[in-house]
Amino acid sequence: MNKVSDLVLEVVRELGSDQENKALVNADLETPLFGRNLDSMGIVFLVTDLEARISEEWDLAITLADERAMSQNTSPFRSVKTLTQYTQTLLDEAKTSA
Amino acid sequence: MTDWLTHLQSFADKPAIVDERGTFDYHELVNQIQSFRRHLSKTIDAGQVVAILSDYNFYAVALFFALYEKQAVIVPIVSTRQAEIDKRLAVVDADWVLELNGETLNMTPFASAESHSSQPMINALRTQKEPGLVLFSSGSTGEPKGMVHNLARLVDSVQGKKPKQLNMLVFLMFDHIGGLNTLLNSLAMGARIVLVQARDAEAVAKLIEAHRIHVLPASPTFLNLMLMAKVHERFDMRSLKMITYGTESMPESLLQKLKKAFPKTRLLQTFGTSETGIAQTTSRSSASLEMKLDDPRVQTRVVDGELWLKSDTQIMGYLNAPMDDFTEDGWFRTGDLVEVSEDGYLRIRGRIKEMINVGGEKVLPAEVESVLFELDLIADCMVYGAENAITGEMVCAQIVLAPQADPKSVRRLLRQHCRARLSRFKIPARIEFVDQTHFGDRFKKKRLS
Known part of the structure; x- marks a missing residue:
């Protein structure tokens, strides 16, 4: 897809290797996250790592887990794909307002 | 002359206080206290609220005890930020502001010097003819709280100590309960007190080496700054017999690091609150965070994991806050969560608020x-x-x-x-x-x- 999906996949795979979860180590865009491969704590770690990486790579501060994320019709944490899309949306907003 | 001053007098020409001006012995300390006292006699009455604006030095210590002798209510203010000074002066409704410049004392009436504070606790001290002390909480949350202590009780609590040849580093002074406790205990033992001017790891290490300091009271945060600066590798600190730590939780592994860096030094946890004074403690060992509060003046209880204290030296009350943290029968809820071992040792786990x-x-x-x-x-x-x-x-x-x-x-x-x-x-x-x-x-x- 693009650089954002690469970064999301990298963070997901890294977390997978830390948690010894094969599905996450071999993750692709369709890999399900919350409810299947990650519980709430898992999502918290994934999201904070992703935020940190985004800040390192692009010097942009975004908050992926907030009320807005929780109230989306489709949870951003459902799969790698939904997380990538939601991250992209927030990044676009952050860039325009920056 | 009070018993306290007579006691200090008995140490005669033993060194009392070392500051940047030099070394002053106990005789000089008592003389300076008397001299300030005579100077204050003309203007300051017992029971008046007197703020001291000063750094930590010999003259400030002498002035503090001159005001104690005068039975004044002392408000030490170390801050140099004007807004903070003004706020505190207003909270205590000060009668006088004393500023020290070397040994020169400037006295300025603050409120209308004629009218005495109508604060009931201050009135009570005046009626009992006892000196008071107002300490402020560090104010990590909200407004700093002004706490009224009966200073006579705090001073009495250290009397009867055996004299000891000790070099003490005094890191905080009488604007802080821990600092005051160190100062009072050191003077009661006739120790040599070295006052810290620049409060950084390097400067403190230099003082320890130069003055062969035996006892260093410090916070875990400061002790870690010393480790980070590796001062124990660069300075001779073999004189250190004891490091006492308190005021915040000590992480267990930091204690082990300190033990390694200072293998010959005893590590003792101190415990106290601005509200109750400092309790005498013993640590199970230098490598242990478990301690006992073995102080006849302090009672303890653990309620739902929280440590409660009741002491002879607790505050009369707050000037600007309700007594929410005290029970009706006078127990102070410390806000510290503790674990109690089978043989009665306490281990502080942290603050409830945190x-x-x-x-x-x-x-x-x-x-x-x-x-x-x-x-x-x-x-x-x-x-x-x-x-x-x-x-x-x-x-x-x-x-x-x-x-x-x-x-x-x-x-x-x-x-x-x-x-x-x-x-x-x-x-x-x-x-x-x-x-x-x-x-x-x-x-x-x-x-x-």
Whole structure:
């Protein structure tokens, strides 16, 4: 897809290797996250790592887990794909307002 | 002359106080107290509220005890920020402001000098003809609280100590309960007190070496700054017989690091609050965070894991706050969570206010900090809670890296290390690398929230 999906996949795979979860180590865009491969704590770690990486790579501060994320019709944490899309949306907003 | 002054007089030409001007013996101290007292006699009455604006030096100590002899209510103010000074003067409704410039004393009437404070606690002290002391809380949350102590009781509590040949470093002074306690105890024993001017690790280490200091009272945050500056490798600190630590939780692994850096020094935990005074304690050992409060003047209870204290030296009350933390029968709820061992030792787990609630599971910062301090890559750290939409709160850590560490690899190493040592909900989710953790001017960590 693009650089954002690469970064999301990298963070997901890294977390997978830390948690010894094969599905996450071999993750692709369709890999399900919350409810299947990650519980709430898992999502918290994934999201904070992703935020940190985004800040390192692009010097942009975004908050992926907030009320807005929780109230989306489709949870951003459902799969790698939904997380990538939601991250992209927030990044676009952050860039325009920056 | 009070018993206290007679007691100080008995140490005659033993060295009492060392500051940047030099060494003053007990005889000189008593003379200076008497001289200030005569000077104050013309203007200041017993029961008046008198603020002292000064640094930590010999003359300030003498002035403090001159006011004690005068039965004044003393308000020590060390801050140099005018707004803060004004706020405190207003809270105490001061009668006089005394400023020291060397040995020169400037006295300025503050309120209408004729009218005495109508504050009931101050009235009570005046009626009982006893000196008072107003201390302010550090104000980590909200307005600093003005606490009224009966100073006669605090001074009486240290009398009857056996004289000792000790060189004490006094880090904080009479504007802080721990500092006052060290000062009073040291004087009661006829010790030699070295006052710290520049409060950084390097300067303190130099003083320890130069004055062959035996006892260093400090906070865990400051002791870690000493380790980070590696002062124990660069200065001769073999004179140190004892390091006492208190005012905030000591992470277990930091204690072990200190034990390694100062193998011949006893490490003793002190415990006290501005509200109750400092209790006498004994640590189970230098390597242990377990301690006993063995002080005949202090009673303890543990209620729902929280330590409650009742002491002879507790405050009369607050000038600007309700007595919410005291029960009706006079117990002070310290806000500290403790574990009690079978043989009655206490171990402080942390502050109730600092508890982090991760999806219903409770985490205390000190436990996580202790695990982080086990890593040599980490020079300093501070753990705190932040809001999180998924779990309510999450554990966050600010990390000061050791010089050789690379932040990119550390994040993962740190998580791996924590996974092996902590339940999952306790592992820091947000990790931030900083140059310095945040602490106040009394070297106590200020946790973000």
